[in-house]
Amino acid sequence: MDRFHEAYYYLKHLLTAKKRHGVHSPFVYHLSDQVLSESRQFGVFEKLEALRNKLENDERIIKVEDYGAGSRVHNSPHRSVSQIAKTALAPKKQSQALFKLALEQQPKRILELGTSLGLTTLYLHAAASQNAEITTIEGAPAIAQIAKENFLSFGTANIQLLVGKFEDQLLQLTGEFDIIYIDGDHRFEPTMSYFEKCKHLLSPNGWMILDDIYWSKEMTSAWRTCTADARFNLALDFYHFGVLIRDQRKEREYHRLRL
Ligand SMILES: C[S@@+](CC[C@H](N)C(=O)[O-])C[C@H]1O[C@@H](n2cnc3c(N)ncnc32)[C@H](O)[C@@H]1O
Numbered sequence: 472m473d474r475f476h477e478a479y480y481y482l483k484h485l486l487t488a489k490k491r492h493g494v495h496s497p498f499v500y501h502l503s504d505q506v507l508s509e510s511r512q513f514g515v516f517e518k519l520e521a522l523r524n525k526l527e528n529d530e531r532i533i534k535v536e537d538y539g540a541g542s543r544v545h546n547s548p549h550r551s552v553s554q555i556a557k558t559a560l561a562p563k564k565q566s567q568a569l570f571k572l573a574l575e576q577q578p579k580r581i582l583e584l585g586t587s588l589g590l591t592t593l594y595l596h597a598a599a600s601q602n603a604e605i606t607t608i609e610g611a612p613a614i615a616q617i618a619k620e621n622f623l624s625f626g627t628a629n630i631q632l633l634v635g636k637f638e639d640q641l642l643q644l645t646g647e648f649d650i651i652y653i654d655g656d657h658r659f660e661p662t663m664s665y666f667e668k669c670k671h672l673l674s675p676n677g678w679m680i681l682d683d684i685y686w687s688k689e690m691t692s693a694w695r696t697c698t699a700d701a702r703f704n705l706a707l708d709f710y711h712f713g714v715l716i717r718d719q720r721k722e723r724e725y726h727r728l729r730l
Pocket residue numbers: 536538539541542559560561562584585586587588589590591592608609610611614635636637638654655656
């Protein structure tokens with residue numbers, strides 16, 4: 472993690488990102504004006520934030536394998552659930568933005584790389600229809616075990632939790648996903664390798680979401696490389712994460728948007 476890099480791009484984003492005015496693409500305007508600005512408090516938000524609160528106060532110690540640069544600030548393999556909940560999970564605003572995007576996109580299949588304790592999985596699950604399939608991958612078995620408990624407590628039957636390395640688990644997957652959310656190893660090479668594999672698992676109108684795109688220079692390079700990929704013609708930069716889409720537009724577009 473590079474604090475200076477993050478701060479520089481955060482400031483740049485604050486100065487240049489648009490809310491809704493100044494967005495000329497009707498689709499992007501709609502996302503910004505109606506989808507993400509939706510101020511309604513969905514009932515499930517309260518339940519999911521109560522779960523976050525519970526996890527942040529869970530002092531159980533678990534042994535965790537560290538995968539790449541995915542976890543932010545820990546040196547020891549032993550961590551409390553509370554530490555993980557406070558440092559590794561997407562904050563409330565971002566999690567709820569993911570929910571709203573998924574609600575808009577109405578995916579039949581979702582793939583998440585990086586389950587952690589399962590909070591974003593549950594946000595995505597809540598936005599999708601009851602018959603949607605959600606597949607999520609987590610490398611650390613002890614973390615996956617807690618995610619499993621959380622999925623059970625929400626009575627979710629349609630979440631498939633795969634425990635193992637992304638690179639291995641991705642090889643088992645077939646078919647097409649409508650949303651793929653990559654929130655794991657934050658180094659350049661692994662991110663590019665997951666992106667390449669995931670590209671082939673994305674449905675024609677599917678959305679690829681990359682988390683923490685300004686977390687480090689490597690992540691920003693990965694994001695820039697992904698935005699140049701011919702598979703996509705629309706890039707939405709929300710600072711905390713970026714969304715890549717292919718639609719009917721002729722020109723490639725890049726939008727910096729505020730959440
Ligand atoms: C940032 S956390 C995910 C947070 C979660 N999406 C949320 O916000 O609720 C990333 C997770 O990905 C896992 N991970 C990172 N690299 C991995 C890899 N190569 N294979 C499997 N799991 C990996 C880590 O163990 C960690 O639990």
